[in-house]
Amino acid sequence: MTEFKCHRGVGPKVSGEALVADDNFSARYDLDRIKGVFSRPQHKLAGQSYKDRILVLNTSKGGVASAWMLYEMKSRGIAPKAILFNQANTILVQGAALADMALCDRFEDGDVTRLFKTGQHIEVDPQAGCVRILE
């Protein structure tokens, strides 16, 4: 089992299927939050469902409005299980804390979008600051 260390994150320990891209994340402008898919045509995950996936992306973008959005998405049951970034911005960390969604960043072994592959089953442990590949 491969394990990668990161900075201590927020949210509970979860496992799920990774969805990975070398791109960024804006809850407000990249998603169709009703359908649960990436909707901005230029996004590398355009058309893909994010429901119950563990998103692995470069960084989070967007203004302060996004802080409410993870909570709203989770309340409807159409939300990612966790999000991993190279570097998160303040707003999305605050939003994940409200939503009780797992979020981690700052991986010791370099670019997180190269550490994991789409389809891998992974476990995120924010309090311990580590992510494991389960298969």
Add this chain to the structure above:
Amino acid sequence: MNLTDEEQAMLAGDMGEPVRWAMDHQVKVGEMFDAADLVPVSQAHMMADPESVGDAGVRFLENLADQGARVAIPMITDPRGVDLNYYSPLGQTEAMADLDRRTIAACTRMGILMTNTCINYQTIMPPVFGDHVAYGDTGVVVYSNSICGARSNFEGGPSALAAGLTGRTPCYGLHLDENRQATRRFVVKDQPRGLTDWGVLGAVAGKMAGSYWEVPVIEGLESVPTSDQMKHLGAAMASYGSTPLFHLAGITPEALRPADVGMDRLKPEAIDKADLDALRSTFGGKGDSVDVVVFAAPQLSLVEMQRVAELCRGETFKTPVIVCTSPQVYADATRMDLVSTIESTGAKVLEGTCFYNQYAREIGLANGWTRLLSNSAKIVNILGGYGYQPALASMEDCVASAIAGEIV
């Protein structure tokens, strides 16, 4: 994190569930950013427009109010999503208005002042030098940090609310001296003139800086910008670059002596006319059709309202025009006949909203608006993500275009 006895008691629930939630939230966020402790704040400012809060968020606010939540410090709000005196004509629904009414009721019960403004630094109580605050709205934060010398991170709605309830915020990011030093040095080679020029300069500097953790210092300006010019400069920089703080060498308070922010250690990078023109060229051009003209983002000051009114006097618009201002400015502008002068053209002045966070996508669809013209470099950046094809022009050219029915 090091918590005082009082903060430990808050976390243990001794001061009620709302304060326990707030302290727990602040500890989670603070630990992720390696905050050593919390810092007292003098004000909080919350973005809680219904489009972003959603039904779940409104229920969250109502639940806190039901549990007796009460803010511990002066707490104010960002623009609303609906002007309750004017929403059906825009294609906004009763459901949107109801969500906003519920938000207002819950916030009011918690003692939050419904200022509904993103220009509180011009209209309510500007923070002072060294003041620690917990502000939402990136434009408010960048202005307060840079121009006032106050100290705030970008606080999303939930975090601003937590700060309002505890009177503190986690001490990380821009609350710390070391994160306020300049990291990029830009030299302006083409002087900005009108508000839109200042916005374009902010947009280019923001794109070049490109991260929340970069602090640009800008030199080469030949005049001291006005509050409205700084407002457009900062709002655009924050929008394009997530920039929460900038310095203007010899002008803004922390950079009166540029060496104080470490400017002399940094390599100068020019921002010349070609850089500014390249940004402008991505947003519309002469002769293009226009569906709607919007003055917003940030809300207009009283001085901007007067200028729009002067340009409007005696004119009739072929194109719909929307002007967004704060409730404070709206009252003054009504009393001084600026609102009636603007609206005599066929334009509409909205009170307490800002176009991009008032269901802009739905308003566009309801009215068939895609080609939007504005003098705000911030709004033309945002609305591309909402299905608009935005164009940028000066305030004078925006008004002339509304008269002509196409971009002049």
